[in-house]
Amino acid sequence: MALIVQKYGGTSVGSIERIKNVAAKVKARAEAGNQLVVVLSAMAGVTDRLIDLACQASQDPDPRELDVLMATGEQQSVALFTMVARDLGMKAHSLLGFQAAILTDHMYGRARIANIESQRIRQMLDTGHVVVVAGFQGLDAETGDVTTLGRGGSDTTAVALAAALQADVCEIFTDVDGVYTTDPNLVPNARKLPQVSYDEMLEMASLGAKVLEIRSVGFAKEFGVRVHVRSTFSDEEGTMVVPYNEIRERLAVSGVAYNKNEARITVKGVPDQPGVAMKLFTPVSEAGIVVDVIIQNSSEDGHTDLTFTVPKTDYKHAMQLVAKVAADIGADEVLGDPDIAKISIIGTGMRNHSGVATRMFSALARENINIQMINTSEIKISCVVQEKYTELAVRVLHDAFGLAEENQPASEEVV
Amino acid sequence: MALIVQKYGGTSVGSIERIKNVAAKVKARAEAGNQLVVVLSAMAGVTDRLIDLACQASQDPDPRELDVLMATGEQQSVALFTMVARDLGMKAHSLLGFQAAILTDHMYGRARIANIESQRIRQMLDTGHVVVVAGFQGLDAETGDVTTLGRGGSDTTAVALAAALQADVCEIFTDVDGVYTTDPNLVPNARKLPQVSYDEMLEMASLGAKVLEIRSVGFAKEFGVRVHVRSTFSDEEGTMVVPYNEIRERLAVSGVAYNKNEARITVKGVPDQPGVAMKLFTPVSEAGIVVDVIIQNSSEDGHTDLTFTVPKTDYKHAMQLVAKVAADIGADEVLGDPDIAKISIIGTGMRNHSGVATRMFSALARENINIQMINTSEIKISCVVQEKYTELAVRVLHDAFGLAEENQPASEEVV
Numbered sequence: 001m002a003l004i005v006q007k008y009g010g011t012s013v014g015s016i017e018r019i020k021n022v023a024a025k026v027k028a029r030a031e032a033g034n035q036l037v038v039v040l041s042a043m044a045g046v047t048d049r050l051i052d053l054a055c056q057a058s059q060d061p062d063p064r065e066l067d068v069l070m071a072t073g074e075q076q077s078v079a080l081f082t083m084v085a086r087d088l089g090m091k092a093h094s095l096l097g098f099q100a101a102i103l104t105d106h107m108y109g110r111a112r113i114a115n116i117e118s119q120r121i122r123q124m125l126d127t128g129h130v131v132v133v134a135g136f137q138g139l140d141a142e143t144g145d146v147t148t149l150g151r152g153g154s155d156t157t158a159v160a161l162a163a164a165l166q167a168d169v170c171e172i173f174t175d176v177d178g179v180y181t182t183d184p185n186l187v188p189n190a191r192k193l194p195q196v197s198y199d200e201m202l203e204m205a206s207l208g209a210k211v212l213e214i215r216s217v218g219f220a221k222e223f224g225v226r227v228h229v230r231s232t233f234s235d236e237e238g239t240m241v242v243p244y245n246e247i248r249e250r251l252a253v254s255g256v257a258y259n260k261n262e263a264r265i266t267v268k269g270v271p272d273q274p275g276v277a278m279k280l281f282t283p284v285s286e287a288g289i290v291v292d293v294i295i296q297n298s299s300e301d302g303h304t305d306l307t308f309t310v311p312k313t314d315y316k317h318a319m320q321l322v323a324k325v326a327a328d329i330g331a332d333e334v335l336g337d338p339d340i341a342k343i344s345i346i347g348t349g350m351r352n353h354s355g356v357a358t359r360m361f362s363a364l365a366r367e368n369i370n371i372q373m374i375n376t377s378e379i380k381i382s383c384v385v386q387e388k389y390t391e392l393a394v395r396v397l398h399d400a401f402g403l404a405e406e407n408q409p410a411s412e413e414v415v
Numbered sequence: 416m417a418l419i420v421q422k423y424g425g426t427s428v429g430s431i432e433r434i435k436n437v438a439a440k441v442k443a444r445a446e447a448g449n450q451l452v453v454v455l456s457a458m459a460g461v462t463d464r465l466i467d468l469a470c471q472a473s474q475d476p477d478p479r480e481l482d483v484l485m486a487t488g489e490q491q492s493v494a495l496f497t498m499v500a501r502d503l504g505m506k507a508h509s510l511l512g513f514q515a516a517i518l519t520d521h522m523y524g525r526a527r528i529a530n531i532e533s534q535r536i537r538q539m540l541d542t543g544h545v546v547v548v549a550g551f552q553g554l555d556a557e558t559g560d561v562t563t564l565g566r567g568g569s570d571t572t573a574v575a576l577a578a579a580l581q582a583d584v585c586e587i588f589t590d591v592d593g594v595y596t597t598d599p600n601l602v603p604n605a606r607k608l609p610q611v612s613y614d615e616m617l618e619m620a621s622l623g624a625k626v627l628e629i630r631s632v633g634f635a636k637e638f639g640v641r642v643h644v645r646s647t648f649s650d651e652e653g654t655m656v657v658p659y660n661e662i663r664e665r666l667a668v669s670g671v672a673y674n675k676n677e678a679r680i681t682v683k684g685v686p687d688q689p690g691v692a693m694k695l696f697t698p699v700s701e702a703g704i705v706v707d708v709i710i711q712n713s714s715e716d717g718h719t720d721l722t723f724t725v726p727k728t729d730y731k732h733a734m735q736l737v738a739k740v741a742a743d744i745g746a747d748e749v750l751g752d753p754d755i756a757k758i759s760i761i762g763t764g765m766r767n768h769s770g771v772a773t774r775m776f777s778a779l780a781r782e783n784i785n786i787q788m789i790n791t792s793e794i795k796i797s798c799v800v801q802e803k804y805t806e807l808a809v810r811v812l813h814d815a816f817g818l819a820e821e822n823q824p825a826s827e828e829v830v
Contacts, residue, residue, distance in 0.1 A: 016471040053491070056431040058498040065501070068509055069494035070486035076468070079484035081474040096482055098513060099559055144514055343486070 002168040003125070004029065007135065007158035011175045012078050012232035014044035016084075022232065023084045027129060030090060035125045037165065039135045039158040041261040042073025049385040063108035065138075067148045069104050071097065074134035074154070074283075082132045093120070097146065099139035101166040102157065104138035104147045111138055111147035111154065113219075116164040123240075125407035133161065152213030163223035170220070170227045173210060177231035177240035179204065179211055181403035182256040185396050189404040193254060194237070197244040199410035200254055201227075203346045203380045207257035215242065244348050246299055250357040252356055253401040256394050260341045260387055262292055262370065263315035265322055266307040269332025272299040276329055280306065283321045289314040293375045293382065294343070305331070307373055309384065313336055344382040345397055353374065369393055417583040419444065421551065422454040422573035426590045427647035428492050429459035431499075437588075437647065438499045441545060443735070445505060450540045452580065454550045457488025476524035482552075482563045486512065489549035489569070497547045507545040510536070512552035512561065517572065519553035519562045524551055524616050526562035528571065528634075531579040540580075548576060567628030568676070578638035587627060587641045592646035594619065594626055595654035597816035599672040601809050604730040604819040608669060611653070612659040615669055616642075616793045619759045622672035632656065647705045659763050667771055668762035668816040675756045676708055676801055678730035678795040679787065680737055682721040684747025687714040693746055695721065705728040707796065708757070708790045720749070722788055724799065727753055745779055755787065755803040759797040760812055771794050778815035784808055 003036035013019050027368045030036050042196040050069050052124050054061040061069075078094040085092035100115035124131050135154025138147045149156050154173060158199055162170035168348065179201070196204070205214035220227050220241060230238025263344065277296070284291060294308040310318045326334045348355040360381055364371060369392065373384035383391055398404065419442065443453050449782060459719050465484050469476040476484075493509040500507035515531035539546050550569025553562045564571050570587060577585035592607065596617070599605040611619070613636035618630035626644050635642050635656060645653025657694075685691055692711070699706060709723040725733045730753045741749045765771040775796055784807065787800035800808055814818065 016468065019472065050491070052497060053431065053495060057434065058493045058502050060502075061498045062501045065494045065497045065509055068511070069491055072490050072494075075487050075490070076484055077466070079480040080468060080472045080485075082480045083469065083482075086477045087473050087475075094480055096483070096561070146511070178645045249712075 001033050001035065003035045003037075003165060004037065004169055004171060005037045005158050005162040006173060007154055007175045008041065008232060009154065009175065010041040010044040012173050013040055013081065016080065018083050019077075020084050022249075023081060023088055023090075025232070026085065027088050030130055037121060037125070037131045037133060037161055038081070039133050039154055039161065039168070040074060040077040041135050041154040042077055043165045046073040063075050064145060066145050067108045068315055070148050071134070073139040073147050074136050078132045078134045079089075080311065085130060085132065090130045090221050091128050092132055093124055094132045094134070095170055097378045098133045098139040098144075100133050100161075100398065101284065102133075102138040102160070103141040104149070106143060106145065106147065107142045107148055108145075108216045109310050110150040111140070112139060113149070113160045114141070116160055118161070118164040121161070121165065132336070133157065143155065144248055148391075149215075151327070152216070155216035156219060159225050159227065162225045163219065167287045169225055170225050172227060172229045173232040174211060174229065175232065176211055177234060177236055179241075179255070181254065182398050183258070186234060186258075187398045188393055190398065191404055191406070193239050195240045195247050195249070196254060197247055197348045199379050200348050201241045201269070202256055202343070203377070204255055207259060207344050207346070207380075207382075209340075209396075213307055247348070249406070250349050251347055252349040252353040253345045255347070256397045256403065257344045257346060258341055258390055258394050260307040260390055262342055263312045263318075263336065263338035264307060264309050264317060264340045264341060264384060265315075266305060266335045267322060267326050267331050268305050268335060269303045270306050271330055272302050272304050277306065278335075279329055280322060280414050282363045283325060284310070284318055287317060287321060289318050293373060295373050295375065302315075309340070309342070309373075315375065339387040340384050341387045341393070342382050342384050343390065344395065345401065346380045348379050350381075353377055359400055360397060364393060365398050367392055369396075380410040416448050416450065416535055418450045418452075418580060419584055419586060420452045420582045421453065421582065421586045421588060423456065424569065424590065425456040425459040425462070425589045426755060427497065428455055428587050432490075432622045433647075434496050438496060438503055440647070441500065442503050442505055442783050445545055450577055452532065452536060452540070452547055452548060453568055454548045454576065454580070455489060456550050456569040457492055461491065467583070469654070479560060482523045483561050485563050486549070486552040486561050489551050489823070490619055492692045493547045493549045496499050500509040500545060500547065505544050505545045507547055508539055508548045509549070511549045513554040513559075514577075515548050517548075517553040517575070519547075519564070520559060521555045521560065521562065523560075523562055525565040526555070528553060529556070531575055533576070533579040536576070536577050541579060541633075564630075566604065566659050567631070570628040571630035574638075574640050574642065575797065577640045578634065579621070580676065582640070585640050586761070587642060587644045588646065588647040589626060590647065591626055591644050592649060592651055593692060594646055594656075594670070596621045596669065596811055597813050598673070601673075601806055602813045606811065606819055606821070607673065610655045610657055610662050610664070611669060612662055612763045613656060613762050614659065614794050616656045616762050618759070619670055619672055622674055622759050622761070622795075622797075627656070628675075634760040650723040651743075654716050662724040662763070664821070665764050666762055667764040668760045668818065669764070670761045671812045671816075671818065672759045672761060673756055673809050675805055676727050677724040677750065677755060677757055678727045678753040679722060679724050679799060680733060681720060681750045682737060682741050682748075684718045684752065685719050685720050685721050685741075686745055687717075691720065691766045694744055695737060695740050697735055698740060699725070700734060702729075702732060704733050710788050710790065724755070724788075735783040754802040756802045757797050757799050757810045758805065760816065761795045763794050765792055774815055775812060778811050779808060782807055782811050784811075
């Protein structure tokens, strides 16, 4: 008998029909002798409708009240699902955030789970219940306020519950059937990975892969929760997210990611003095604009160029802010380009393999794709290129690292 | 400084525009130096949409889960209202049933409030907050389950809060501007009553007047809560519901009510033996059919006629059930008539005035309206007549008791 935490996303419970489909899946697993905790998101579209209502009510909705409003989406899902499940003969029982004792801090809209008092859930499991928990929501233990965990928070709820209950596995059901070597819409021979490591999944999530919310991956890594990402609409195995030492097929590179939603800003001729970067970025961060990649070359003549990327939607605003500061600090000029893309290769294996970067740069060079910026981490290399090269760059890299094949060549053999 | 509990119904908060209108009203009252607790219903239409979803999910939705679902309507209202209120500069704060500690029994869908632990609300009022409470919902203190109080339950929430907080007044804002001597749609010169007693309001509510939910009136009477029924859409005074001894203008009759939603069933030639009535009504009540008026004449020849009314929607079902029992007990025949109406006159004053019944019967007789059934209570007389006479009967009675005039003749002077 296994203890399984399952999470179904908004598309999976997007209609009563789909809820019935999910309930049938849950029933099959329960009847196979497993203990089941089911975490649900709001029905697809509900969250957006609630946000729309809030925006009609206020230009800047009160964060506490916004959480009270948003939490109703998941509340509706669990109630409807549990009705259906009971009709199917399951001993199902819904729990809201406050009932499941999912205790968080008080950061409305992006609360962090501090603790889950899981005795009640455990008791219900032990008395044969299927426990249906509202995802995304918690309770600020200090004030008794309703909190929400932010977009994708139901993933975090599921992983945190799996950790608290020491579940055998946390299954994340979604509308894709696993983690791919790259976007299958772009590269038809993209391959579903049977396993990825927590660190790879973290990089993929932060690079925009939407299969798993990034905080939930961090949680899974911290508590060693085995996460199975799989499709609601098929019974095929998906991708297991596990510790690196459990990975059977250790690849130098396991995926290619891309992000077209950033824009580049370059400040040329910045005086190379202490405090200059602070002056440049303070107004940007105060405006709530998230800066991603930052590159500064070493200076030779007391002046340097500083380049960074921001979300495309914040590009104009950031340009205005930076232009003002650039004048103040005596920089030469500010250049910007909203038509860029960031292409990244990810692989825990690249820690141990030399030549991965060289192979990436050569592959892009062979296609005459100019690299505007380079940024690396231990298990990732990102290059910023002109946006029009996105698809080409992804395909070329997918090929260069042999990602379509199950046994790709180790990097040493090639470079 | 007064402590005021206000309740706004679904129509009053039916759109963001209307919520803004309500918030402005609340602000004016708060700025006049009052402490305010605001109880809200779900936005008009929301409850029906949720019921529709539940019916799609299950033919017979689980009552516990139905309450979890239904409670989201009021949760959305209070969140949206509080956002708006805060934008207007009010120190507003929403509380859900579990946060306001509105403790109920465990009768899902029609829970009764057992206790309100009002310390938290009191504290918030004392620190200058406008406290916004979700109506209709509570918490089963034993299980921690979400419960709802049934249709119109927000009235009960408001009155119960007013009782717990010893508020100066409980204002029920609705889409009518008070309690009228009769339906103004039927009788153009119907008069708005400045005051009615709890008992009159109870009778009016049980006779179908929709201004106030009947349980809330019982609560108000029990705890002596002064209730002010008034319109959301005007600043005019409405009707005060108060103890009889506070009524200034004591009328023999203060209102005429009617109900077209009942049907009559007569069982003729029932053997006059112990247990016969039980045999007749057991299957009816077991089918969940509510029997209203029951009349049995004294028997002379060992046989009697038994007549009662049921909701029109249950008429066919009840006829089938009764026909079966009637045969079993040896009654002569079962007659039914779905085309009836019950016309009632209500007035605490009729306790002290003779001749009210006579005046009612004479007025109907003058118009040749045949009375099929008569039923009386201490402060009410009901007559069942043919449905087609409804409007005429109401107008005739409204005139006969001089209800359009402020100083109607006392009954003794006329009969």
